[in-house]
Amino acid sequence: MHYLIIGxxxxxxxxxxxxxxxxxxxxxxxxxxxxxxxVHQLTPELAPILAQAHEAVFLxxxxxxxxxxxxTHVLPRTDGQYAGHVATPGALLALARAVYGRSPDAxxxxxxxxxxxxxxxxxxxxxxxxxxxxxIVHHMLASADRASAAEP
Amino acid sequence: xxxxxxxxPVTRIEGHAKISIHLDDDGNVAEARFHVTExxxxxxxxxxxxxxxxxxxxxxxxxxxxxxxxxASAKAGDAILSVVIPPAAxxxxxLMNLGQIVxxxxxxxxxxxxxxxxxxxxxxxxxxxxxxxxxADPTLARAGIRLRQLGQDIIALLGGSKxxxxxxxxxxxxxxxxxxxxxxIIERLPEARATVLDALRRFKALLDTHADEVATFGNxxxxxxxxVGPNGEWEHxxxxxxxxxxxxxxxxxxxDPSRYRDIIAEAIEPWSYLKMPYYRxxxxxxxxxxxxxxxxxxxxxxxxxxxxxxxxxxxxxxAGGIATSSFYYHYARLIEILAAxxxxxxxxxxxxxxxxxxxxxxGVNRFEGVGVSEAPRGTLxxxxxxxxxxxxxxxxxxxxxxxxxxxxxxxxxQIARHFVHGDRIGEGALNRVEAGIRAYDPCLSCSxxxxxxxxxxxxxxxxxxxxxxxVRRG
Numbered sequence: 001m002h003y004l005i006i007g008x009x010x011x012x013x014x015x016x017x018x019x020x021x022x023x024x025x026x027x028x029x030x031x032x033x034x035x036x037x038x039v040h041q042l043t044p045e046l047a048p049i050l051a052q053a054h055e056a057v058f059l060x061x062x063x064x065x066x067x068x069x070x071x072t073h074v075l076p077r078t079d080g081q082y083a084g085h086v087a088t089p090g091a092l093l094a095l096a097r098a099v100y101g102r103s104p105d106a107x108x109x110x111x112x113x114x115x116x117x118x119x120x121x122x123x124x125x126x127x128x129x130x131x132x133x134x135x136i137v138h139h140m141l142a143s144a145d146r147a148s149a150a151e152p
Numbered sequence: 153x154x155x156x157x158x159x160x161p162v163t164r165i166e167g168h169a170k171i172s173i174h175l176d177d178d179g180n181v182a183e184a185r186f187h188v189t190e191x192x193x194x195x196x197x198x199x200x201x202x203x204x205x206x207x208x209x210x211x212x213x214x215x216x217x218x219x220x221x222x223x224a225s226a227k228a229g230d231a232i233l234s235v236v237i238p239p240a241a242x243x244x245x246x247l248m249n250l251g252q253i254v255x256x257x258x259x260x261x262x263x264x265x266x267x268x269x270x271x272x273x274x275x276x277x278x279x280x281x282x283x284x285x286x287x288a289d290p291t292l293a294r295a296g297i298r299l300r301q302l303g304q305d306i307i308a309l310l311g312g313s314k315x316x317x318x319x320x321x322x323x324x325x326x327x328x329x330x331x332x333x334x335x336x337i338i339e340r341l342p343e344a345r346a347t348v349l350d351a352l353r354r355f356k357a358l359l360d361t362h363a364d365e366v367a368t369f370g371n372x373x374x375x376x377x378x379x380v381g382p383n384g385e386w387e388h389x390x391x392x393x394x395x396x397x398x399x400x401x402x403x404x405x406x407x408d409p410s411r412y413r414d415i416i417a418e419a420i421e422p423w424s425y426l427k428m429p430y431y432r433x434x435x436x437x438x439x440x441x442x443x444x445x446x447x448x449x450x451x452x453x454x455x456x457x458x459x460x461x462x463x464x465x466x467x468x469x470x471a472g473g474i475a476t477s478s479f480y481y482h483y484a485r486l487i488e489i490l491a492a493x494x495x496x497x498x499x500x501x502x503x504x505x506x507x508x509x510x511x512x513x514x515g516v517n518r519f520e521g522v523g524v525s526e527a528p529r530g531t532l533x534x535x536x537x538x539x540x541x542x543x544x545x546x547x548x549x550x551x552x553x554x555x556x557x558x559x560x561x562x563x564x565x566q567i568a569r570h571f572v573h574g575d576r577i578g579e580g581a582l583n584r585v586e587a588g589i590r591a592y593d594p595c596l597s598c599s600x601x602x603x604x605x606x607x608x609x610x611x612x613x614x615x616x617x618x619x620x621x622x623v624r625r626g
Binding site for chain 2: 010011012040043044045048078094098118119
C-alpha cells in the first residue's frame with residue numbers, strides 16, 4: 001500500500017499555506033509507505049506520481065468561508081477545468097487515469113482560510129485547521145492500514 | 153449608449169483576469185480592456201529582506217515559472233556583488249533556463265493551446281481541453297506531457313525540486329549534476345526532438361487553415377524587444393537589449409540591460425494592477441512593444457543551432473519577414489523548444505560542467521543591481537537597491553506579461569471587431585478572444601489562492617450599470 005499526501009498553496013500568502021504546513025507536519029513524521037509532497041500549485045507532472053499511489057490525500061486551504069475542516073471524496077473530472085494554474089485534484093486524477101491508465105482513491109481535506117496577506121503567519125483558525133487536518137490524515141492512514149491487514 | 157461585454161475570468165491562463173469589450177451605440181466594438189485585478193505586492197513585501205534571500209523569495213511569485221525569477225534575481229545579486237560568476241555556474245544556469253523554456257512552452261502549447269488549435273475553436277467547450285485532446289490524439293497528448301516532464305526533470309536535477317528551487321544564488325549556483333545524471337537527460341533528447349518536430353509539422357498545416365486567426369489574432373505593427381548576443385544571435389539568459397520594428401529595422405541595439413530605463417518607461421491605468429511598459433523614445437501608448445518567443449525570434453539574426461535555424465528560416469518565409477501576428481507566438485514557442493533542446497545537448501557535453509568551482513564569493517560592492525534574463529514569456533527585469541548591509545531598500549520587477557500588456561489589449565480589440573457583433577457573443581467568438589490572450593501565454597499574479605473550478609462568466613452591462621445579459625461556462 002502506497003499513500004500519497006499532497007499539500008498545496010503559496011507559503012508566502014498567509015493561510016494559503018495551510019495545506020503545505022499540514023503536509024510538512026506529516027512529512028516530518030517519516031511514516032512508512034507514505035510519500036508527502038508540498039507544492040505551490042497542482043501541475044501536470046504530479047499525474048504520474050498520482051498514478052502510482054494506492055490512495056491519495058490532497059490538503060488545501062479553503063476560501064469558501066466554511067468554518068470547519070472538510071473531507072471530500074474526489075473523483076476524476078474531465079469537464080474542462082484543467083490548466084496549469086487552476087488544475088484541481090479531480091482534473092489531476094483524470095489526467096493520471098487518461099495518461100497512465102489509473103488513478104488512486106482520493107480525498108480532499110479543506111482547511112478553513114481567512115487571511116492571505118503577504119508574509120503573514122497562519123491565522124489561529126487556519127492553525128487549528130492544520131492540527132485537525134493532520135489528525136484526520138492519521139486516522140485515514142490507520143484505517144487504511146487496518147483494512148489492508150484485514151484483506152485475505 | 154455605450155455598452156460593455158465582460159468576460160470574467162479568462163480561463164487557461166495563469167492568474168486571474170477579466171476582459172471587457174466596450175461597444176458603441178451601433179453595437180460595434182469601440183475598445184477592449186484586459187483587466188488584471190489581483191495585486192501581487194511582492195515589490196513592497198521584499199523591502200528590508202537581505203538580497204541573498206531574494207532568489208528564494210521571488211521564485212515563489214509563480215509556481216509555473218519560478219526558475220525565471222530565480223535566475224533574474226540571482227543575476228541582480230551578481231551585480232550587487234560585482235562578480236563574474238564561474239563558467240560552470242553560468243552554463244548550469246543556462247541549462248536550467250533552457251529546461252524552464254521547454255517545460256513552460258510545452259505546457260502552453262500542448263496543455264493550454266493545442267485543444268483550441270487541434271480540436272477547433274468552435275468545438276464543444278466541455279471537451280476542448282487536454283482530455284479532449286487525449287481522446288482525439290492520445291499519442292500527441294502523451295508526447296506533449298513527456299516533453300514537459302523532460303524540462304521539469306532538468307530543473308529538478310539541478311535544483312533538487314521541480315518548483316521553487318533556491319539553487320541559483322548571488323555569485324553562482326549551489327551544485328552541479330553528475331556525469332551519470334547528465335547522461336540520463338541526453339538519452340531522452342531524441343524523443344523530445346521528435347515530439348516537437350511533429351508538433352511543428354502539425355502547426356504549419358494549421359496555418360493554412362486558420363487564415364482568419366492569423367489575420368486577426370494581434371496582427372498589427374509593433375516594436376519587438378528582447379535580449380540578443382553580441383552578434384545579434386538568439387539569447388535566453390544574458391546578452392544585451394535589442395528593439396526591432398515591424399519592418400525589421402533595428403531601432404535600438406546592444407543596450408546594457410542595467411540601463412533599461414533609458415528605453416523602457418512604465419505607465420499605469422486605473423482599471424488594471426498590471427503596469428503598461430512602453431518604449432520610452434516613442435511615448436505612451438505609441439511605444440507599444442511585444443516580448444517573448446515571437447519577439448525573440450523576430451529580433452535575432454539567427455538562433456545558432458541547426459534544426460532551429462532551419463525552422464526559423466521557414467517561419468520568416470511564411471510570415472514574409474518579421475511575423476506581426478501574435479498567432480505566430482505558438483509557432484515561435486515550438487521553434488524555441490527545439491532550440492532549447494539543441495542547446496541543452498551542447499551544454500550537457502561541455503567539460504566545464506565538471507568544474508568544482510561554482511560560486512564567486514564577495515560582499516556588497518554596489519548598492520544597486522539589475523538582473524535580466526529571458527523568461528519563457530519574455531524579458532524579465534529584477535532591479536534591486538540595497539543598503540551597506542545588503543538589505544533591500546527598493547525593488548522594481550518588470551515581468552513579461554506586463555511588457556505585452558498594451559499589445560494584449562490591442563489584440564483583444566482586434567479579435568472582438570472581427571468576431572463579435574451586436575450584444576451577444578457566440579461560444580466560438582468568446583473562445584477566440586480568450587485564445588488571443590492565451591497566444592501571449594500570460595502569467596499574471598498566480599500567487600494567490602485558486603480553489604475549485606474557475607467558471608467563465610460573460611456579462612453584458614449597459615452604461616447605466618444594467619446587466620443586459622450574462623452567460624456562464626463551467
